[in-house]
Amino acid sequence: xxxxxxxxxxxxxxxxxxxxxxxxxxxxxxxxxxxxxxxxxxxxxxxxxxxxxxxxxxxxxxxxxxxxxxxxxxxxxxxxxxxxxxxxxxxxxxxxxxxxxxxxxxxxxxxxxxxxxxxxxxxxxxxxxxxxxxxxxxxxxxxxxxxxxxxxxxxxxxxxxxxxxxxxxxxxxxxxxxxxxxxxxxxxxxxxxxxxxxxxxxxxxxxxxxxxxxxxxxxxxxxxxxxxxxxxxxxxxxxxxxxxxxxxxxxxxxxxxxxxxxxxxxxxxxxxxxxxxxxxxxxxxxxxxxxxxxxxxxxxxxxxxxxxxxxxxxxxxxxxxxx
Amino acid sequence: xxxxxxxxxxxxxxxxxxxxxxxxxxxxxxxxxxxxxxxxxxxxxxxxxxxxxxxxxxxxxxxxxxxxxxxxxxxxxxxxxxxxxxxxxxxxxxxxxxxxxxxxxxxxxxxxxxxxxxxxxxxxxxxxxxxxxxxxxxxxxxxxxxxxxxxxxxxxxxxxxxxxxxxxxxxxxxxxxxxxxxxxxxxxxxxxxxxxxxxxxxxxxxxxxxxxxxxxxxxxxxxxxxxxxxxxxxxxxxxxxxxxxxxxxxxxxxxxxxxxxxxxxxxxxxxxxxxxxxxxxxxxxxxxxxxx
Amino acid sequence: xxxxxxxxxxxxxxxxxxxxxxxxxxxxxxxxxxxxxxxxxxxxxxxxxxxxxxxxxxxxxxxxxxxxxxxxxxxxxxxxxxxxxxxxxxxxxxxxxxxxxxxxxxxxxxxxxxxxxxxxxxxxxxxxxxxxxxxxxxxxxxxxxxxxxxxxxxxxxxxxxxxxxxxxxxxxxxxxxxxxxxxxxxxxxxxxxxxxxxxxxxxxxxxxxxxxxxxxxxxxxxxxxxxxxxxxxxxxxxxxxxxxxxxxxxxxxxxxxxxxxxxxxxxxxxxxxxxxxxxxxxxxxxxxxxxxxxxxxxxxxxxxxxxxxxxxxxxxxxxxxxxxxxxxxxxxxxxxxxxxxxxxxxxxxx
Numbered sequence: 001x002x003x004x005x006x007x008x009x010x011x012x013x014x015x016x017x018x019x020x021x022x023x024x025x026x027x028x029x030x031x032x033x034x035x036x037x038x039x040x041x042x043x044x045x046x047x048x049x050x051x052x053x054x055x056x057x058x059x060x061x062x063x064x065x066x067x068x069x070x071x072x073x074x075x076x077x078x079x080x081x082x083x084x085x086x087x088x089x090x091x092x093x094x095x096x097x098x099x100x101x102x103x104x105x106x107x108x109x110x111x112x113x114x115x116x117x118x119x120x121x122x123x124x125x126x127x128x129x130x131x132x133x134x135x136x137x138x139x140x141x142x143x144x145x146x147x148x149x150x151x152x153x154x155x156x157x158x159x160x161x162x163x164x165x166x167x168x169x170x171x172x173x174x175x176x177x178x179x180x181x182x183x184x185x186x187x188x189x190x191x192x193x194x195x196x197x198x199x200x201x202x203x204x205x206x207x208x209x210x211x212x213x214x215x216x217x218x219x220x221x222x223x224x225x226x227x228x229x230x231x232x233x234x235x236x237x238x239x240x241x242x243x244x245x246x247x248x249x250x251x252x253x254x255x256x257x258x259x260x261x262x263x264x265x266x267x268x269x270x271x272x273x274x275x276x277x278x279x280x281x282x283x284x285x286x287x288x289x290x291x292x293x294x295x296x297x298x299x300x301x302x303x304x305x306x307x308x309x310x311x312x313x314x315x316x317x318x319x320x321x322x323x
Numbered sequence: 324x325x326x327x328x329x330x331x332x333x334x335x336x337x338x339x340x341x342x343x344x345x346x347x348x349x350x351x352x353x354x355x356x357x358x359x360x361x362x363x364x365x366x367x368x369x370x371x372x373x374x375x376x377x378x379x380x381x382x383x384x385x386x387x388x389x390x391x392x393x394x395x396x397x398x399x400x401x402x403x404x405x406x407x408x409x410x411x412x413x414x415x416x417x418x419x420x421x422x423x424x425x426x427x428x429x430x431x432x433x434x435x436x437x438x439x440x441x442x443x444x445x446x447x448x449x450x451x452x453x454x455x456x457x458x459x460x461x462x463x464x465x466x467x468x469x470x471x472x473x474x475x476x477x478x479x480x481x482x483x484x485x486x487x488x489x490x491x492x493x494x495x496x497x498x499x500x501x502x503x504x505x506x507x508x509x510x511x512x513x514x515x516x517x518x519x520x521x522x523x524x525x526x527x528x529x530x531x532x533x534x535x536x537x538x539x540x541x542x543x544x545x546x547x548x549x550x551x552x553x554x555x556x557x558x559x560x561x562x563x564x565x566x567x568x569x570x571x572x573x574x575x576x577x578x579x580x581x582x583x584x585x586x587x588x589x590x591x592x593x594x595x596x597x598x599x600x601x602x603x604x605x606x607x608x609x610x611x612x613x614x615x
Numbered sequence: 616x617x618x619x620x621x622x623x624x625x626x627x628x629x630x631x632x633x634x635x636x637x638x639x640x641x642x643x644x645x646x647x648x649x650x651x652x653x654x655x656x657x658x659x660x661x662x663x664x665x666x667x668x669x670x671x672x673x674x675x676x677x678x679x680x681x682x683x684x685x686x687x688x689x690x691x692x693x694x695x696x697x698x699x700x701x702x703x704x705x706x707x708x709x710x711x712x713x714x715x716x717x718x719x720x721x722x723x724x725x726x727x728x729x730x731x732x733x734x735x736x737x738x739x740x741x742x743x744x745x746x747x748x749x750x751x752x753x754x755x756x757x758x759x760x761x762x763x764x765x766x767x768x769x770x771x772x773x774x775x776x777x778x779x780x781x782x783x784x785x786x787x788x789x790x791x792x793x794x795x796x797x798x799x800x801x802x803x804x805x806x807x808x809x810x811x812x813x814x815x816x817x818x819x820x821x822x823x824x825x826x827x828x829x830x831x832x833x834x835x836x837x838x839x840x841x842x843x844x845x846x847x848x849x850x851x852x853x854x855x856x857x858x859x860x861x862x863x864x865x866x867x868x869x870x871x872x873x874x875x876x877x878x879x880x881x882x883x884x885x886x887x888x889x890x891x892x893x894x895x896x897x898x899x900x901x902x903x904x905x906x907x908x909x910x911x912x913x914x915x916x917x918x919x920x921x922x923x924x925x926x927x928x929x930x931x932x933x934x935x936x937x938x939x940x941x942x943x944x945x946x947x948x949x950x951x952x953x954x955x956x957x958x959x960x961x962x963x964x965x
Contacts, residue, residue: 017863024864025782032778033786034771035794035834042800042808042831049811106704114701117418125956130712132948134892136919137941140926141715144722149666156661187711207455211517214413215469216445216524218694225472229459241799248801250895251923276803280898298807302800309799313792373628382623412632421628434631441690474689587623 042302050296052289053080061296062086067261067278075289082297087263088178088273089301092253093246095182095267096189101239103186104193105228111194112201113223124198131191139255142184147256150180154268169269178264178272181257185249189242196238200231200319234319240312248305250276275301364389364558365410365447365528370424371585372405372414379405381585382424385577387528392550392559394573394594396566398614401579402586403562404452407530410560411447412440428528445473447528448521453537454513456505456520463501465516469524483523491519492549511542515549522553529553531561535568547572566610570598578606645683649675669710673703719941726939735916737906741925741933750940752907753921757947759908760822760901760917761887764829769883771830772837773872780845781867791842798835805831806896814900822908822915825901832893833886840885844878844962845871881958888951892944894919918944 017025053061057080064081071077111123154174161167204227212222253274259281260271279294279301286294365387372380380402387393395403408414410426412433425432433443456465466484470477477483484501488494493515497508505516514534521529531550535543550559550572563569569576576598577591590597590606601607608614653671657663662670680699684692731749739748775794779787809828814820848871856866872879902914903924918940925937 020865021863024862024867025784028774028778028782029784029786031771031774032782032784032790035775035797035838036786036790038831038834039793039797039800041812042804045808045811046804103704103708106701107708110701110705114698126712128956129949129952132888132892132952133715134894134919134944134948136892136894136922137715137719137945140922140937140941141718143926145714145718146711149664152664153662153666187708190708205455207451207453208457210413210416210451211455211457211520212468212472213416214411214444214449214451215472215520216441217469217472218441218690220694220697221472221690223697225457225468244799248799248803250801250803251919255926276801276895279803279807280895283899295807295811298804302804305799305801305804306796309796310792312799313795369626371626371628378625381625415630415632421630423626423629436631436635439687439691440632474693 039306043299046295046299046302050292050294050299053293053296057081061293062300065261065263067282069287069290072287078289078293080290080293082275082278082300084261084263085259085273085275085278085297086300086304088257088259089247089275091265091267092178092181092185092257092272092274093243095179096185096246097239097243099183099186100189100193100242101235104190104197104238104242105235107190107194108197108201109223109227111198113219113227127191127195127198131195133188135188135249135252138184138188139252142180142252142256146184147175147180150177150183151175154179158268166265166267169266171269171271173270174268175270176256176258176272177268177270178257179267181253181272181274182267184252184256185246188249188252189246192245193235193238193242196241196316197231197235200234200238201227204230233315237312237314237316237319240308240315244305244308244312247308248276248301250280253277254280364429365560366427367406367410368425368427370406370409370426371422372402372409373421374417375419378585380409381587383579383588385588385591387558387560388575389558390554390556391574392554392561392572393575393577394569395560395562395577395579396564396569396609397579397586397589398581398609399564400586401581403579404532405586406579407449407532407560407562410528410530411444411449413444413449415440441473445469445524446526447530448524448526449530450514450517450521450532450534452533454510454517456508456513456516458504458506460505461502462497462505462508462516465505466519466523468520473524487519487522488516490522490549490553491515492545492552493519509542511538511545514538514542514546518546518549518553526557528558528560531559533562533564536564543568566598566612570594578603578609580605580609641683645679646676649679652679669707673700673707676703716945719938719945722935722938723940723942723945726935726942731939732943735905735907741928741936742930743932745932745935748936750918750921750936750943752905752916753918753940754943755907756822756901756904756916757891757918759911759915760826760829760897761891763823763826763911764833764890765883765887767826768830768833768837768886769879772834772882772886773841773879775834775838776841776845777867779842781863781871794835794838797831798839800831801895802828802832802893803895803899806899809896810899817912820900820902820914822901822911822913825897825915825917828896828900829890829893832890832896836889837882837886840882841879844875844882847878847962848874875962877958877962881955881962884951884955884958888948888955891951892919892948894923898923918947 057064061081063083064079065084066079066081068079070079111120111127115123151174154169154177158167158169158174162169208226208230209222212225217225254277257272257274257277258270259273259277261273262271264271264273275297279298282290282294367383367385370380370383371378383406385393395407397403405414409422414420414422422434426434428443428447431438433440457468460468463484466487467477467480470483485494485498488497493512496512505513508516518529518534535546538546547568550561553559554574561572573594575591576594578589578597578601579586580589581587590601590603592602597606598610601610649672652675653668656671656675657667660667677696677699681692681696684695726745728746732754733751734747734749735752736748737752775790778784779791805828808831809824813824813827817823852870852874853866856870861870897917897920901917901920903920904914904916908915922937922940922944925933925940928934
C-alpha cells in the first residue's frame with residue numbers, strides 16, 4: 001500500500017477553448033436544447049389555451065362523460081368532460097397491446113431463432129417498412145377490409161360470450177367498435193414492439209443458449225429458459241412504446257371507431273371513445289370555447305403519452321445498459 | 324486451501340525429463356486402449372470440421388476409454404475446441420459449419436439420421452470455458468435446470484441437488500444458500516456449479532472446454548480435484564492450454580497442431596509418455612514450452 | 616510447407632444436422648392436413664371468412680403437430696408445438712401486412728390514368744369520372760411542406776446530435792432523453808400546438824403551419840438517427856484532428872461531419888418518411904385546398920389529407936381517388952425507406 005502522503009496532489013485538467021470554439025459550443029448547445037424548449041412550449045401553450053376549461057370544470061373535465069356546448073353564445077351552459085374519451089383511449093390501447101405483445105414475441109422469435117439468415121435480413125427490412133406505413137393507410141384498410149370481417153365475427157362472438165359483460169352488446173349494433181379499433185391499432189403497434197423485442201432477443205447471451213443445448217434442451221427449451229427471461233424488461237419497454245403510439249393515434253381510430261360520450265366497456269358494440277379522434281372530429285366546427293376544451297383535452301393526451309413514453313424509454317435504456 | 328486429492332495420478336512438472344511414472348491403476352492405463360475399437364466409450368473416426376470454406380480440423384481418429392480422463396492439448400487455433408464441440412454435436416449451432424467422419428458413442432454414430440441429438444447431449448454433458456450459470460435461477464434451480472429443460476420429472480429434487488453439488492465438490496460451500504442466485508458465487512464456484520448442473524443428468528461422458536482458463540489458481544485446483552474424482556465413474560475429455568493441468572488430471576493426452584492448414588492430431592498416448600518421451604519432435608517442443 | 620492435407624484424402628463436408636427431406640415432407644403433410652381442417656372449420660361454422668380460415672389454421676396446425684409428435688415424448692412434442700405456434704402467429708401477423716399492400720395496390724391502381732400525377736382537382740369535383748383530376752396538388756403540397764420542414768429540422772436535429780455526442784454538455788443525457796420522449800408526442804398534439812400558436816397568431820391555416828408541425832415530428836427522428844451515426848465515428852479520427860492543432864469547431868465541420876455525410880442524409884430521409892404520411896397534424900394546420908398552391912400563407916393540399924377528405928365524401932369515385940392517393944403515398948414512403956436503407960448499408964460497409 002502506498003501511504004497517503006506519498007500520493008501527489010491531483011492536477012486538474014482544464015480544457016481551455018479558443019474563441020471560435022466557445023462560440024461553436026454555445027451555438028450548438030442552444031440548438032441542442034431546442035427540443036427541450038419545444039416540449040416545454042407545447043405543454044405551456046396548451047395549458048395557456050385550455051386553462052379556462054380547467055378552471056371552469058376542474059377535475060370533472062377529466063372524469064365527466066358529457067360533451068355539450070349548450071348555447072353557443074353562453075359558455076356557462078356548456079358541460080364538457082373527456083372521461084368517456086379518455087377511458088375509450090385506454091380500452092382501445094389495452095386491446096391493442098394485449099393482442100400485439102404475444103404476436104410481437106412470436107414474430108421476433110421467428111425472425112431471430114427460426115428463420116435462416118437470408119430470410120432474417122429480409123424480414124428485418126420488412127419490419128422497418130411496415131412500421132413506416134402511414135396511419136391513414138392503416139385507417140383506410142381497416143375501414144374497407146377489416147371492418148366487414150370483424151363485424152361478421154362480432155355477431156357469433158357476442159352470442160356465445162354475452163355472459164361475459166365486456167362481450168355483450170345489448171344495442172345489437174356492431175361495426176365500428178373498440179374491438180375493431182383495437183385490432184387495427186395492434187397491427188400498427190406490432191412492428192414497433194417487434195423491432196424492440198427482436199433487438200433484445202438477438203443479444204441474448206450465446207453461452208447461456210449453448211449451455212441449454214448442452215444440457216439436452218430443445219430450441220424451445222433454450223428460448224424459454226434463456227432468451228425470454230433475458231428479453232423481459234426490453235419487451236416491457238417496447239410494449240410501453242407501443243402503448244404510447246396507440247394512445248396518441250388519431251386517423252386510424254377516427255375511421256374505425258364510433259365516438260359515443262358514454263363510458264362503455266362493451267368492446268364489440270359500435271360505441272367507444274378516443275381523445276385524439278375527439279379532437280379531430282370536433283375541431284372543424286368548434287366554437288371558440290369548445291376549441292379551448294379541445295386544447296385542454298390535447299394537454300391531457302400530451303401528458304399521458306409523455307408519461308408512458310418516459311417510462312418506456314427509462315425501461316428500454318435500463319435494459320440496454322444491462323446488456 | 325485444500326491440497327487436491329491426486330492419489331491416483333502423478334503430478335508432473337512442466338520440465339519433464341523423467342522416465343514414465345509407474346501407474347497405480349494399470350488396467351485403466353493400458354496404452355492400447357487408445358486404438359481399441361469397442362462398443363464402449365466414445366470414439367471418432369476420420370473426423371473433419373469446416374466453418375464455411377475454412378477447413379478447421381482434419382482427420383482425427385481417437386478413442387476415449389471408459390472412466391478415463393483425456394486431455395486435448397495444443398496451441399490456440401489447432402482445432403481442439405472445435406473437436407470437443409463435435410463430440411456432442413454443439414458444432415452444428417455455428418452457422419455454415421460442416422463436418423465429415425464418424426463419432427461413435429457406445430458403437431453408434433451420433434450423426435446418424437435416426438439419432439436424437441437432444442437425448443444424446445443429455446448423455447454427453449459439456450462444461451464451457453466461461454462459467455455460465457443461468458442468471459435467472461438460484462443455485463438449486465441451476466443444478467436441476469437440465470431436468471427442467473428435458474422435462475424430466477424428479478420426485479427428489481433436493482436429493483439430486485445435494486448429490487450433484489457434493490460430487491462437484493461444492494455442497495459444503497453453498498448448502499446454506501441454495502436460494503441465492505448462481506451469479507453470486509465466485510468464478511470457481513460457478514464453474515463447479517456448472518459441472519454439478521451437467522451431473523444432474525447422469526451423463527456417461529463429460530466434455531470440458533478449458534474449464535479453468537477463467538479461474539484463479541486456487542479455484543483451478545478445486546476444479547481439477549473434482550475432475551479426478553468424477554473420472555471414477557465417467558469418461559472425461561478436457562481441453563486445456565495449461566500443460567501442468569493436463570499432466571495433473573489426465574490419463575491420456577492428445578496433441579493437436581495446425582501447421583498452416585487445418586488442425587490435426589499429431590500424437591495421442593498416455594499422458595506420461597507424451598510428457599516424458601513423445602514420439603514426435605513437435606510434441607516435445609510444445610510440451611517443453613518451445614512454442615504455443 | 617506441408618500440411619496434413621497432403622497426407623489425407625479430404626472427404627466432402629457434410630451437414631448431417633440439416634433437415635432431411637422426410638422432415639420437409641412430414642411438415643408439408645401436417646400443413647395440408649391443417650389447411651383442410653381449418654377450411655372445414657371456416658366453411659361450416661359462423662366464425663368463417665378469411666379471418667376464420669387463418670385463425671383456424673393457427674389453431675389447427677399446433678393441434679395436428681401435437682398429435683403427430685406426441686409419440687416422440689414430451690420434450691420433443693413441446694418443442695415442435697412451440698415452433699408451430701410461432702410459425703402460425705407469424706403468419707397471422709404477416710397476412711394483414713400483405714393484405715394492406717395488395718389492397719392498396721389493387722384499389723389504388725384503378726384511380727390511375729395518364730393525368731393522375733399531373734392534374735389537380737381545381738376543375739374536377741370529387742365524384743366526377745376518374746378520367747379527370749388527379750393528385751398533383753397533394754403531391755406538390757406534401758413536397759413543399761416536407762422541404763420546409765427538412766430545412767428547419769435537419770440542421771436542428773444534427774445540432775442536437777452534435778451536442779450529445781461531440782460537446783457532451785451538462786444536459787446531454789437530458790437532451791437525449793427528451794428527444795426520445797418527443798418522438799412519442801402524438802402527432803395531433805403537435806398539430807394542436809402549432810394551431811394554438813402559429814394559426815391563431817397569423818390568422819388561419821397555412822402551408823407554413825403544416826411545415827412547422829412536420830418539423831416537430833421530424834426533429835426527434837433526425838436527432839436520434841444522427842446521434843447513432845455520429846457515434847460510429849472513431850475517436851482516433853477526432854484525436855488525429857486535435858493533434859494537428861485543429862479547433863473543435865473545425866474538427867466537427869471538416870473531419871467528423873464529412874465522414875458521415877451519407878449517414879446524415881439517411882437520417883434526413885428517415886425523418887421525411889416518418890412525417891410524409893402524417894394526417895392528424897395537417898387537419899389542424901394546413902387543411903386542404905383543391906388547386907396546386909403557390910402561396911405558403913394559404914391552406915395547402917397534402918397526400919394524407921387528400922386521402923382523408925376523399926374518403927369522407929362517401930362517393931365511389933372519391934373513394935377510389937383516396938385509394939389512388941394511398942398508393943402514391945405508400946410508394947413514396949417505401950422508396951424513401953429503401954433509399955435510406957441502401958445508404959445506411961453503404962455506410963456500414965465503409
